[in-house]
Amino acid sequence: MLKIHIITVFPDSFKSYINSSILKNAQKKWIFEPIFYDLGDFSIKKTRRVDDRPYGWFPWAILSIEPLYKAIKSIEEKHPGIRKIYLSPKWKTLKQHKLEKLAKNKKDIILICGHYEWIDSRILEMFEIEEISIWDYILTSWELAAMVLIDWIVRLLPWVINEKSLEEESFSKKLWRKKEYPWYTRPEEFMWFKVPKELLSWDPKIIEKWKNNFNK
Structure with a gap:
C-alpha cells in the first residue's frame, strides 16, 4: 500500500475529493492511504498560528519553519529516509514519464503543502526535499496542487484503473x-x-x- 503523508494547514479541504470516485476505490482496495497532518497541531504558539512576516519588508505572510520542522521530523522518525516533496511553481514541471516512475516506486511520500506566499526556505535546506511543479501558474491554495499530484500518482498504481x-x-x-x-x-x-x-x-x-x- 502506498501511504502519502500530507502536511497541510487545511486538511478538511481534501475530504470531498479524496473520498470519492477513483481515489475512494483505491482506499477500499488497500492500494492507497492518505494520512493528514494539521500543521496547526505542530505550532509553537497557543493560537496555533503557523505563519509569520518574512524578513525584507515584503507585504505577505509565509509558513514558519518551526511547525514545518516538527511535522516533517515526526513522520521521518517513524519512516527514516522517506521521500519528501514540496509543491513549488518555481521548479521544473512534472511530466508523465516521471510520474510513471514515481508511481512504480510505490514508496511512501511526505507531501508538503505550502500556503500564503511561500514557506521558510531554510526547511528545504534542512531536509532532502524534492520540489515539484504541476505547471507554470500560481494557485492560492497549495492543497489544490497536492490533489492533482495525488490523483496523478494513484491512478497509475496497479489495480486502480484498467491497465489497457x-x-x-x-x-x-x-x-x-x-x-x-x-x-x-x-x-x-x-x-x-x-x-x-x-x-x-x-x-x-x-x-x-x-x-x-x-x-x-
Whole structure:
C-alpha cells in the first residue's frame, strides 16, 4: 500500500475529493492511504498560528519553519529516509514519464503543502526535499496542487484503473508521449455531426491507421 503523508494547514479541504470516485476505490482496495497532518497541531504558539512576516519588508505572510520542522521530523522518525516533496511553481514541471516512475516506486511520500506566499526556505535546506511543479501558474491554495499530484500518482498504481486504459492515453509511452485521438459514442449521428467512417468500419487496421494520424 502506498501511504502519502500530507502536511497541510487545511486538511478538511481534501475530504470531498479524496473520498470519492477513483481515489475512494483505491482506499477500499488497500492500494492507497492518505494520512493528514494539521500543521496547526505542530505550532509553537497557543493560537496555533503557523505563519509569520518574512524578513525584507515584503507585504505577505509565509509558513514558519518551526511547525514545518516538527511535522516533517515526526513522520521521518517513524519512516527514516522517506521521500519528501514540496509543491513549488518555481521548479521544473512534472511530466508523465516521471510520474510513471514515481508511481512504480510505490514508496511512501511526505507531501508538503505550502500556503500564503511561500514557506521558510531554510526547511528545504534542512531536509532532502524534492520540489515539484504541476505547471507554470500560481494557485492560492497549495492543497489544490497536492490533489492533482495525488490523483496523478494513484491512478497509475496497479489495480486502480484498467491497465489497457492507461496504455493508450495522452502522453503514454504507446502514443509516443503525444496527445491521444478523439473519442465517440452512440448515437452514430447527432444533428449534422457524424462519427468518423473509419471507426464504423470495425476493421482493426483501418481504425489503427486513423488513430495514428493524430500522433504524427
